[in-house]
Amino acid sequence: MSNEHSMRRVTAIRNGTVIDHIPSGQAMRVLEMLGIGGATAVPISLVMNVPSKKLGSKDIIKVEDRELTQSELDRLALVAPDAHVAIIRAYSVAEKLTINLGDEVVNVVRCTFSNCITTNLREPLNHRLKVVNRDPLQLRCHYCGRPQTLSELANNVL
Amino acid sequence: MAGLITMDDLTNQQILDILADAERLLPVARGEIYLPLLQGRILGNLFFEPSTRTRMSFETAMKRLGGDVVNLGDVKTSSVVKGETLYDTIQMVDGYTDIIAMRHPRQGAAQYAQDAARVPILNGGDGAGHHPTQTMLDLFTIKQAHGRLEGLTVVLAGDLRYGRTVHSLSHALTRFGCELIFASPDLLKMPEEIVSDLRLQGANVVETEDLYGSMANADVVYMTRIQKERFADEDEYTRCAGAYKLHARHLTEVKQDMIIMHPLPRVDEIDPSVDSTRHARYFEQAFNGVVARMALLCRLLGVTVPATIEGGAL
Numbered sequence: 134m135s136n137e138h139s140m141r142r143v144t145a146i147r148n149g150t151v152i153d154h155i156p157s158g159q160a161m162r163v164l165e166m167l168g169i170g171g172a173t174a175v176p177i178s179l180v181m182n183v184p185s186k187k188l189g190s191k192d193i194i195k196v197e198d199r200e201l202t203q204s205e206l207d208r209l210a211l212v213a214p215d216a217h218v219a220i221i222r223a224y225s226v227a228e229k230l231t232i233n234l235g236d237e238v239v240n241v242v243r244c245t246f247s248n249c250i251t252t253n254l255r256e257p258l259n260h261r262l263k264v265v266n267r268d269p270l271q272l273r274c275h276y277c278g279r280p281q282t283l284s285e286l287a288n289n290v291l
Numbered sequence: 292m293a294g295l296i297t298m299d300d301l302t303n304q305q306i307l308d309i310l311a312d313a314e315r316l317l318p319v320a321r322g323e324i325y326l327p328l329l330q331g332r333i334l335g336n337l338f339f340e341p342s343t344r345t346r347m348s349f350e351t352a353m354k355r356l357g358g359d360v361v362n363l364g365d366v367k368t369s370s371v372v373k374g375e376t377l378y379d380t381i382q383m384v385d386g387y388t389d390i391i392a393m394r395h396p397r398q399g400a401a402q403y404a405q406d407a408a409r410v411p412i413l414n415g416g417d418g419a420g421h422h423p424t425q426t427m428l429d430l431f432t433i434k435q436a437h438g439r440l441e442g443l444t445v446v447l448a449g450d451l452r453y454g455r456t457v458h459s460l461s462h463a464l465t466r467f468g469c470e471l472i473f474a475s476p477d478l479l480k481m482p483e484e485i486v487s488d489l490r491l492q493g494a495n496v497v498e499t500e501d502l503y504g505s506m507a508n509a510d511v512v513y514m515t516r517i518q519k520e521r522f523a524d525e526d527e528y529t530r531c532a533g534a535y536k537l538h539a540r541h542l543t544e545v546k547q548d549m550i551i552m553h554p555l556p557r558v559d560e561i562d563p564s565v566d567s568t569r570h571a572r573y574f575e576q577a578f579n580g581v582v583a584r585m586a587l588l589c590r591l592l593g594v595t596v597p598a599t600i601e602g603g604a605l
Contacts, residue, residue: 248418250397256376258406276399276406277420278297280484 143178146221149197152209153217157182160192163216166208166241166290167201175199203230208241210234211286214270237275238262244274245285251276260291294391294411294591296401297421298463305590306463307440310431312596313579313586319355319600320582327357328594335388336362337380337404338415339371339395344555345415345425348580349392349588356585361387381407390592392424392584393417411591413584419453425554426459428583432576433511436550440467448474448502449515449535449560451481456554457515458485465494472509474502476531479517502535506545512537512570514553514560539564552576 155163160179164170169177178195185191200220209216209232220228243260244251251260251274261275272281293300301309318324334353338346350360363384366372371380377400384391385408393404398418405412416422434440445464447457451473461471461481471494473481480498489496499505506512517531536559537551553561553573565571589596 244399246398248396248398250377250395250399250403250417252397253376255374256403257378258403274399276402277397277418278399 142180142183143193143195145224146178146195146197147224149175149195149199149221150201151219151221152194152196152201152213153191153219154185154188155192155194155213155216156188157190157192159212160194162212162287162290163192163194163209166212167205169196201230203233206230206232207235211238211242211270211283234264234267234270236264238264238272240291242286242289243291244277244279245281245289246274246277246279249274249277249279294401294405294408294413295423295587296405296412296414298423298426298459298466300423303466306427306430309427309583309586309590310434312589313427313431313582314435315596315598315600316582316585320352320578320585322355324600325357326355326597326600328589328596329353329356329358329592332358332389332592333387334358334360334588335384335391335410336360337384337391337393337395338363339366339393339400340416342394342415344577344580345392345394348577349413349415349424349584351581352584352588355581356588358588377403378407385410390588413587413591416455419455419458421459422455423459424584424587425456425580426463427587428576428579429456429460429513429552429554430463431579431583432552432572433550435575435579436572437510437548440464440469442468442470443510444470444472444508445511445513446472446474446502446505446509447481447513447515450479450517450531451475451515452479453518454515454554457481457513460513461485461489461494462492465489465492470495470497472497472499472505474499474505474535476500476535478527478531502537503541506541506549508546509549510546512545512549512551514551514557516553516556516558516560535560536562537565538562539568542568542570545570 160181176197180193182190206218214232218230219226239259239261262272263275265271265273319326336346353360381404390411392413392415394415395417398420401412401414401417414421414423451457519528549570550572551570555577
């Protein structure tokens with residue numbers, strides 16, 4: 134028990150969502166992609182670079198009093214595809230969710246090609262990246278067809 | 292209705308059927324027979340970027356078939372300069388016309404327009420992306436000369452990096468099992484993702500900087516202009532521009548039936564001495580733009596080209 138306490142950096146939450154096994158250093162990006170920031174009224178706990186048996190090190194996010202929806206979570210497929218997500222109710226895991234990468238990533242990020250039609254942000258149609266391969270992840274813009282560089286995509290979050 | 296955005300929108304059989312339609316429409320394209328298959332239909336010509344051949348041949352194709360054309364006109368004096376989005380422009384023209392031919396400086400613009408429109412979009416070039424109607428007239432010209440598309444050796448030369456014409460064409464030729472030789476200066480090589488795509492499709496691709504040495508077994512040599520407007524840096528343009536020039540003296544060791552093509556306009560890459568050789572096909576190729584686009588307009592508007600076309604002089 135004492136060992137468990139010494140390892141626990143953030144207290145358990147009563148209700149909300151826990152996102153575990155986020156690749157180390159990506160927690161801020163995850164919050165950004167979920168649209169959760171300082172202006173959000175709910176308490177958020179964030180732990181970065183903690184030891185992990187599976188990943189070596191990892192990040193964890195706990196969002197209190199808010200249950201993230203499946204479609205919100207699917208936005209994370211680009212930065213934390215293997216994250217574990219638990220919906221917490223009354224201190225217990227009520228539901229376990231997985232992040233799904235569909236055939237298309239819609240309105241999560243915009244194409245990285247500087248001459249793509251979608252670089253005009255006033256154009257109203259959806260930003261669409263097609264998943265052409267899952268492992269390793271390869272994406273192409275639905276409009277211009279250019280392959281996307283994942284590291285550059287991180288700067289193009291909508 | 293679906294348009295033509297990339298060559299992937301057509302199967303090989305559809306390509307061959309459209310080329311056969313085009314062949315039958317030749318006397319109509321030449322003005323020898325009047326055949327108003329598209330009477331009452333309106334084509335919207337949306338050229339957001341300069342174009343001579345593509346715009347004019349679309350217009351000629353529509354008018355030869357009895358249809359009408361409305362033009363966006365000069366972009367500088369249109370609503371585009373006021374900041375109108377492509378989406379809004381398309382909504383407007385979609386209401387005015389039955390089909391839209393479009394060229395735009397941004398890559399992906401044609402697909403974007405197709406997603407925004409109800410009428411079919413014919414992609415007349417989007418940035419350095421695709422130019423499928425040019426590919427159709429190129430295939431028509433090749434088939435006209437060799438009687439087939441399958442198994443030919445084709446040299447694509449010059450600016451392969453920015454030249455959208457050669458991007459679309461190389462994909463199409465791969466589908467017909469052609470051997471491709473890409474001859475270009477290192478700076479203007481075919482984009483890596485295209486070469487890898489072609490190889491994944493099973494293409495036999497050779498990349499070289501030696502144009503003259505690669506022509507001996509060629510059935511087609513497809514020259515391209517090194518386009519000044521694609522360069523940010525004038526010095527870089529000057530360095531590359533003169534790298535590939537074809538002269539009649541280079542043609543002594545080539546196959547008798549080899550043809551030389553060029554999407555035009557040419558600058559210095561084909562010397563006028565080539566024009567009078569048996570190999571020059573670029574002016575016929577430019578004319579074929581009309582007949583290929585006639586066949587495409589009919590296909591996309593759901594109009595069947597008659598199996599026999601005769602009589603009915605002007």
